[in-house]
Amino acid sequence: MSESVSPDVLERVLRTLSETQKLPLEQVTPEATFEQLNIDSLDGINILFALENEFDINIPDESARLVRDVRQLAEGVQKLLDEKSAPPAPAA
Amino acid sequence: MTRRVVITGTGCISALGNTAGAFWDGCLSGRSGIAPISGFDMTGIRFQNGAQARHFDPSKHFDDKQLIPLDRFAQLAIVAAREALAQAQLELTADERTRAAIVTGSCYGGKTSEDAGFAALYRENQPRVHPMTIPRLMGNAGASALTLELGWQGPVWTVSTACSSANHAIGQAFWLVRHGLADAALTGGSEAPFTYGSLKAWEALRVVSPDTCRPFSKGRNGMVLGEGAGMLVLEPLERARARGAEILAEITGFGMGADAHHLTMPSAAGAARAMRSALADAGLDPTAVGVVNAHGTGTTANDVTESAAIREVFSGALQNLKVTATKSLHGHALGASGALEAVATILGLERQCIVPVANFLEPDADCDVPVCLERQAWPHDAAVSNSFAFGGLNAVLVFSRFSS
Numbered sequence: 001m002s003e004s005v006s007p008d009v010l011e012r013v014l015r016t017l018s019e020t021q022k023l024p025l026e027q028v029t030p031e032a033t034f035e036q037l038n039i040d041s042l043d044g045i046n047i048l049f050a051l052e053n054e055f056d057i058n059i060p061d062e063s064a065r066l067v068r069d070v071r072q073l074a075e076g077v078q079k080l081l082d083e084k085s086a087p088p089a090p091a092a
Numbered sequence: 093m094t095r096r097v098v099i100t101g102t103g104c105i106s107a108l109g110n111t112a113g114a115f116w117d118g119c120l121s122g123r124s125g126i127a128p129i130s131g132f133d134m135t136g137i138r139f140q141n142g143a144q145a146r147h148f149d150p151s152k153h154f155d156d157k158q159l160i161p162l163d164r165f166a167q168l169a170i171v172a173a174r175e176a177l178a179q180a181q182l183e184l185t186a187d188e189r190t191r192a193a194i195v196t197g198s199c200y201g202g203k204t205s206e207d208a209g210f211a212a213l214y215r216e217n218q219p220r221v222h223p224m225t226i227p228r229l230m231g232n233a234g235a236s237a238l239t240l241e242l243g244w245q246g247p248v249w250t251v252s253t254a255c256s257s258a259n260h261a262i263g264q265a266f267w268l269v270r271h272g273l274a275d276a277a278l279t280g281g282s283e284a285p286f287t288y289g290s291l292k293a294w295e296a297l298r299v300v301s302p303d304t305c306r307p308f309s310k311g312r313n314g315m316v317l318g319e320g321a322g323m324l325v326l327e328p329l330e331r332a333r334a335r336g337a338e339i340l341a342e343i344t345g346f347g348m349g350a351d352a353h354h355l356t357m358p359s360a361a362g363a364a365r366a367m368r369s370a371l372a373d374a375g376l377d378p379t380a381v382g383v384v385n386a387h388g389t390g391t392t393a394n395d396v397t398e399s400a401a402i403r404e405v406f407s408g409a410l411q412n413l414k415v416t417a418t419k420s421l422h423g424h425a426l427g428a429s430g431a432l433e434a435v436a437t438i439l440g441l442e443r444q445c446i447v448p449v450a451n452f453l454e455p456d457a458d459c460d461v462p463v464c465l466e467r468q469a470w471p472h473d474a475a476v477s478n479s480f481a482f483g484g485l486n487a488v489l490v491f492s493r494f495s496s
Contacts, residue, residue: 041393042356045298061138061298061314 005078012054013074020050033069051077057084093272097344098494100182100337101325103175103280104435105168106422107143107318111175115422115432116439119447120467124421126304126316126451132288139300143318143423144286161224162237163202168321168428169234169282170241177242180325180337182276184244192244193274194235195265197257197281199427200290202229207287234282234321246274255387256348257281258430259479259487262324263346266489269326276331280431282321291317297356299391305424306451307388307417308395308459315389318423322431324438333496341438344474344492345374351484358394358480363387363401366486367476371405374474374490379409381490382472383446384461385437387480388417389424390451398478399459414464420450430479434489437477441493446470 010030018025021043028037034044044067048059051073057080067073104111107125108118118125128134129142145168150159153171162170184192205228209221227233232250239248247268251260258281265279294300294317301314332339347369351362371378384406386398406413418436425432436447446464455463464470477489 040354040357042354045296048298049296058138061302064298 005074009078010074013077016050016054020047030071095270096329097266097269097326098329098332098339098342099324099438100327100332101176101180102435103172103323105145105148105172106320106432108422110147112435119421119436122448122450124450126423137291138295139302141316145319161227163205163228164284165198165282166234166237170237172321172323173238173278176323176325182325189243190245191275193246193268193277194238194248195261195279196235197251197261197427198231198283199254199257200285201231202233203287203290204284205229207289253485254481255426256479256481256485256487257427259489263487265326266343266346277326280323281428283426283428284319285317285426286319304451305390305420307390307420307449308463309452310456311453312390315391315424318425320425320428320432322435339494341441342492342494345370345490347373348487353484356482358397360397360400362486363398363480364404366488367405370488370490376474378406381474381476383475384415385433385477386415386417387478388419396458399461402461413462414446415461416447416464417449418447433477437475437491441475441491444471
């Protein structure tokens with residue numbers, strides 16, 4: 001897994017995926033692609049909704065469209081969390 | 093009994109204006125009615141644009157008392173129906189009114205009233221909702237209000253098949269008249285989907301474009317919600333002729349079917365089957381068709397799938413075909429869309445020209461169909477109008493240029 005994703009965030013992403021898709025947690029690994037997990041476009045929308053609620057973030061459509069596997073998904077969530085906690089940029 | 097069925101009136105309210113004439117002028121201009129959504133706090137919603145019927149003022153059409161039981165979607169249906177009937181100049185005797193049908197389509201029904209009532213209840217902790225909430229939100233509110241206004245007592249009902257609602261309604265009304273089960277029909281669809289709750293629900297589905305609707309174009313990024321109503325007056329040819337009515341076009345075919353494939357992903361096979369079924373019902377070969385008014389939502393999935401279906405059905409006849417997608421102009425008015433597109437298709441046949449697709453950037457190799465990009469004279473004898481709904485329910489109409 002990419003170093004940029006904290007273990008806590010990764011664990012919560014995997015658990016959210018497992019709960020949303022009704023899959024055993026051990027099957028949802030960072031290496032798995034959505035195709036391997038049988039996740040189609042509609043499942044994807046449900047997963048994004050669950051992640052937005054779990055982490056209290058808003059996932060933009062453009063970035064969501066590019067995600068193809070669990071690793072990318074966790075990295076994307078981590079990035080949004082980092083942006084959320086970053087101090088606001090100083091006013092110009 | 094089988095009779096030819098003609099259209100003698102059209103009525104229309106949309107982002108392009110409050111009459112069928114304004115709608116047609118807007119279509120031909122190629123200037124989209126899509127604009128920033130007003131009337132809501134759009135903060136925090138990922139899209140900002142819609143095709144609202146901005147110029148519709150209920151107080152110009154109803155007095156205060158009449159408005160009490162009428163949600164906006166029913167108001168739109170009634171006003172569009174009045175326009176269609178005025179154009180048709182159809183007057184029925186008491187006996188004839190018992191054989192006059194009204195078949196309407198709506199995806200949402202009175203969502204505006206429901207949303208307002210539930211917001212009062214859940215958010216503002218008010219102890220009660222308005223007593224007209226149920227009559228306002230029922231899907232058949234527009235159809236029922238029209239029976240009261242017109243005194244029509246024949247078969248009346250409302251179809252709700254998401255984005256195919258109006259096409260299913262028009263198709264069934266057509267069959268009623270064709271087979272002698274009704275001697276006149278008022279049919280179409282209406283939709284008023286602009287409520288905060290509805291906008292949030294569409295946002296969650298992640299299919300709405302952040303800018304505009306670009307059917308079949310490279311760079312398209314989703315649909316844009318629209319609002320409005322379209323209504324048609326249908327009658328048997330013989331009756332229209334006998335009373336000297338002006339005939340706008342003929343409705344010649346209807347086909348429907350289900351994909352049985354996926355909740356939201358369309359199937360080219362299902363779309364092609366519905367088009368073939370409609371052409372068979374019309375007794376027409378694909379080579380007879382000059383225009384397809386596509387479902388053309390501007391989503392990645394629909395336009396690729398629909399292009400494949402059109403290529404399959406019209407293979408060998410593509411050189412005589414133009415594809416338009418008027419949702420780029422009036423937005424996706426859900427259960428009213430098929431009716432708005434029917435009006436565009438009928439007026440195109442009557443005037444022998446074709447409406448351009450707006451907002452087109454550049455061709456997409458995955459949508460290899462002959463897209464009409466500019467207003468042009470286009471002689472054609474028949475036109476197909478597609479509607480494909482979430483849930484995989486497809487409804488296709490065929491209209492023909494009227495010739496005696």
